[in-house]
Amino acid sequence: MSAHPFDTAIALEPQGEGAWQGHTSPAYANMIGPFGGITAAQALNAVLQHPRRLGEPVAYTANFCAPVADGPFLALARPARTNRSTQHWIAELRQGDQTVLTATAVTAVRRETWGATEVPMPRVPGPQDLPPPMRRGRVEWINRYDMRFVEGGYPAAWDGSHAEDSRTQLWMRDEPPRPLDFASLAALSDVFFPRIWRRRATPTPIGTVSMTVYFHAGAAQLRRAGSGHLLGQAHAHGFRDGYFDQTAQLWNEPGELLATTHQVVYYKE
Amino acid sequence: MSAHPFDTAIALEPQGEGAWQGHTSPAYANMIGPFGGITAAQALNAVLQHPRRLGEPVAYTANFCAPVADGPFLALARPARTNRSTQHWIAELRQGDQTVLTATAVTAVRRETWGATEVPMPRVPGPQDLPPPMRRGRVEWINRYDMRFVEGGYPAAWDGSHAEDSRTQLWMRDEPPRPLDFASLAALSDVFFPRIWRRRATPTPIGTVSMTVYFHAGAAQLRRAGSGHLLGQAHAHGFRDGYFDQTAQLWNEPGELLATTHQVVYYKE
Numbered sequence: 001m002s003a004h005p006f007d008t009a010i011a012l013e014p015q016g017e018g019a020w021q022g023h024t025s026p027a028y029a030n031m032i033g034p035f036g037g038i039t040a041a042q043a044l045n046a047v048l049q050h051p052r053r054l055g056e057p058v059a060y061t062a063n064f065c066a067p068v069a070d071g072p073f074l075a076l077a078r079p080a081r082t083n084r085s086t087q088h089w090i091a092e093l094r095q096g097d098q099t100v101l102t103a104t105a106v107t108a109v110r111r112e113t114w115g116a117t118e119v120p121m122p123r124v125p126g127p128q129d130l131p132p133p134m135r136r137g138r139v140e141w142i143n144r145y146d147m148r149f150v151e152g153g154y155p156a157a158w159d160g161s162h163a164e165d166s167r168t169q170l171w172m173r174d175e176p177p178r179p180l181d182f183a184s185l186a187a188l189s190d191v192f193f194p195r196i197w198r199r200r201a202t203p204t205p206i207g208t209v210s211m212t213v214y215f216h217a218g219a220a221q222l223r224r225a226g227s228g229h230l231l232g233q234a235h236a237h238g239f240r241d242g243y244f245d246q247t248a249q250l251w252n253e254p255g256e257l258l259a260t261t262h263q264v265v266y267y268k269e
Numbered sequence: 270m271s272a273h274p275f276d277t278a279i280a281l282e283p284q285g286e287g288a289w290q291g292h293t294s295p296a297y298a299n300m301i302g303p304f305g306g307i308t309a310a311q312a313l314n315a316v317l318q319h320p321r322r323l324g325e326p327v328a329y330t331a332n333f334c335a336p337v338a339d340g341p342f343l344a345l346a347r348p349a350r351t352n353r354s355t356q357h358w359i360a361e362l363r364q365g366d367q368t369v370l371t372a373t374a375v376t377a378v379r380r381e382t383w384g385a386t387e388v389p390m391p392r393v394p395g396p397q398d399l400p401p402p403m404r405r406g407r408v409e410w411i412n413r414y415d416m417r418f419v420e421g422g423y424p425a426a427w428d429g430s431h432a433e434d435s436r437t438q439l440w441m442r443d444e445p446p447r448p449l450d451f452a453s454l455a456a457l458s459d460v461f462f463p464r465i466w467r468r469r470a471t472p473t474p475i476g477t478v479s480m481t482v483y484f485h486a487g488a489a490q491l492r493r494a495g496s497g498h499l500l501g502q503a504h505a506h507g508f509r510d511g512y513f514d515q516t517a518q519l520w521n522e523p524g525e526l527l528a529t530t531h532q533v534v535y536y537k538e
Contacts, residue, residue: 058512059479059533061330063373065350065357080361080368081334086478086535088334088371090359092349099349102357104332104371106478106533108512113538115509116468118434165387199385209355209375210328212481214514214533216507237518238485238526240384243327243377245483245529247516249506257507260514262531264328264375264483266355269382 004178005144006187009038010045012075020046020075022093024068028141033067035141036208037190041183043091043103046077048183053079054087055109056219057182061212062103069095085109110218121255124150127171127229145191146175146229154193155201166195166236166246177227180252182215185222188230188250189213189261195236195246196267204267209243211263217256225252242266273447274413275456278307279314281344289315289344291362293337297410302336304410305477306459310452312360312372315346317452322348323356324378325488326451330481331372338364354378379487390524393419396440396498414460415444415498423462424470435464435505435515446496449521451484454491457499457519458482458530464505464515465536473536478512480532486525494521511535 009025022045028038040062047053047060077091086108093101130148137143152168155161172191174184194206217225234248243264250259272280278294291314297307309331316322316329346360355377362370399417406412421437424430441460443453463475486494503517512533519528 059332061373061479061481063328063357063375066352080371083335088332088368090371099357102349102359102373104330104373104479106332108478108535110510110512113509113511113536114469115507117507117509118504119506200383209377210330210373210481210483212330212479212531214479214512214531216509216512216514218510235387237388237529238384238386240382240386240485240526241379241487242382243379243483243485245485247529247531257509260506260516260531262481262483262516262529266377267382 006174006178006184010041010183012045012049018050018076018078020049021072022075023072024070026140028144030139030141033069036064037187038141039068039101040190040211041187043075043093043101044105044186045183046075046091047089047105047107050077053107054082055085055107057105057215058108059106059214060103060186061210062101063210064101064208066098066100068100073100117257119249119257121231121251122169122233124169124231130171144175145172147172152198155197157201158203159201161201163199166198168192168198169231169233171229172232173227173229179227180222180225185215185217185259186213189248189259192232192234192246192248194265196239196244204269206265206267208263208265211261213259213261215259217258221252221256221258224254224256225258228253230258275443275447275453279310279452281314281318287319287345287347289318290341291344292341293339295409297413299408299410302338305333306456307410308337308370309459309480310456312344312362312370313374313455314452315344315360316358316374316376319346322376323351324354324376326374326484327377328375328483329372329455330479331370332479333370333477335367335369337369342369386526388518388526390500390520391438391502393438393500399440413444414441416441416460421467424466426470427472428470430470432468435467437461437467438500438502440498441501442496442498448496449491449494454484454486454528455482458517458528461501461503461515461517463534464503465508465513473538475534475536477532477534482528482530484528486527490521490525490527493523493525494527497522499527
């Protein structure tokens with residue numbers, strides 16, 4: 001059986017303490033360079049692979065410094081601080097002598113406590129009640145995800161029509177299906193198409209500059225997500241002078257909140 | 270005229286390229302160590318003071334690795350990547366040989382574009398219609414802010430009563446008033462008291478582990494904020510197994526969105 005394309009894409013070959021070689025994956029190619037979610041997952045994987053890692057990811061921030069060129073990259077991760085139950089990481093991806101991504105992560109050993117969710121999963125039709133994707137995406141990475149839009153799909157036409165808000169709801173999972181883990185959850189956090197396209201139906205050049213994922217899920221919630229769909233909901237707060245933000249939530253099919261994620265995106269107008 | 274306590278607190282003395290010495294400020298003391306917002310502002314100030322800085326902050330993430338001890342610290346900031354109009358930063362605060370904070374920042378030269386805000390400022394009474402703080406805070410940093418709660422103030426009693434949601438709205442500014450800048454906006458992003466106290470009215474030990482600020486404001490919006498109040502609105506999405514998140518928005522009095530900010534917070538139960 002051949003490896004899942006996601007596993008192939010995030011595979012890292014150890015190069016000594018805290019360093020790995022990775023390689024961009026044609027399966028996750030975007031218009032220019034790779035899908036940002038896969039790049040973020042590659043850097044997170046360096047933290048996950050580190051022999052000194054303590055616990056599971058709680059917070060992860062990736063900053064996209066420059067387009068990643070097709071080919072190899074060096075992934076670096078070092079624990080900047082290790083406490084009794086938390087650990088702080090600094091990571092980078094480099095190509096040649098250039099930094100293409102910077103990242104920080106917090107990992108922690110989690111203990112059961114009182115809990116609550118303030119954003120119940122919206123009541124929407126299930127993934128089985130919605131049509132699967134019908135046509136191949138114009139960029140390759142789109143074909144690595146099964147996306148079923150509930151609300152706020154791609155603009156039907158680039159006709160410059162203005163939407164009043166930027167909300168999108170969709171069911172999404174890896175294609176082919178793959179059991180959810182922290183790396184794939186990080187990548188799924190970046191699946192939402194740019195909020196400015198949703199608002200303006202205009203083919204505006206964009207690029208995510210910084211993305212943060214808060215992992216509400218531990219091992220139990222990941223297990224209950226399995227290889228099923230996640231419901232994702234995203235919206236923007238503001239667009240101004242070349243940058244907009246996006247805030248999103250991801251739930252597993254049983255309705256548990258798995259991640260909240262935020263990003264700021266450059267746009268050219 | 271003496272300096273504003275905020276300026277004294279974030280002051281940094283150059284120690285050669287990319288390094289500064291700072292000092293914790295008793296004026297911003299919290300229960301244990303300093304108010305996290307001032308620590309975040311100190312590290313951001315290292316980026317702001319750097320002679321090679323390009324543009325203004327767009328995104329900033331600070332990770333709180335350990336309690337900051339009263340006394341001096343070393344602030345380090347280096348540009349990991351400089352592009353034509355954006356720049357990526359890695360920063361750290363150290364005490365002795367220990368890292369107490371890691372941070373990344375994106376700065377950028379912003380250009381005027383189409384813009385929109387999807388979260389209009391809530392219609393609430395103005396700061397002049399609400400009573401100013403009446404009593405001194407139990408920790409010193411509280412006295413450095415004029416906070417006027419619109420909704421969701423501190424629990425009236427630690428009686429364990431459960432609130433259904435964690436929303437808080439308040440007007441806030443530096444006390445005494447001080448013209449808003451990027452450093453003080455970063456600190457104000459951390460002013461909200463812990464969402465778990467709002468939900469449970471139980472004195473739960475907490476600590477922010479990671480905080481992100483997206484600066485929607487440029488120089489014009491900061492100028493229009495002046496030394497007036499900002500309206501802040503915060504809520505949590507989820508609380509689970511020792512960590513909860515918080516998402517907040519900050520507007521100036523004219524109603525312009527200045528910042529969206531997110532954090533993940535440890536809690537012990």
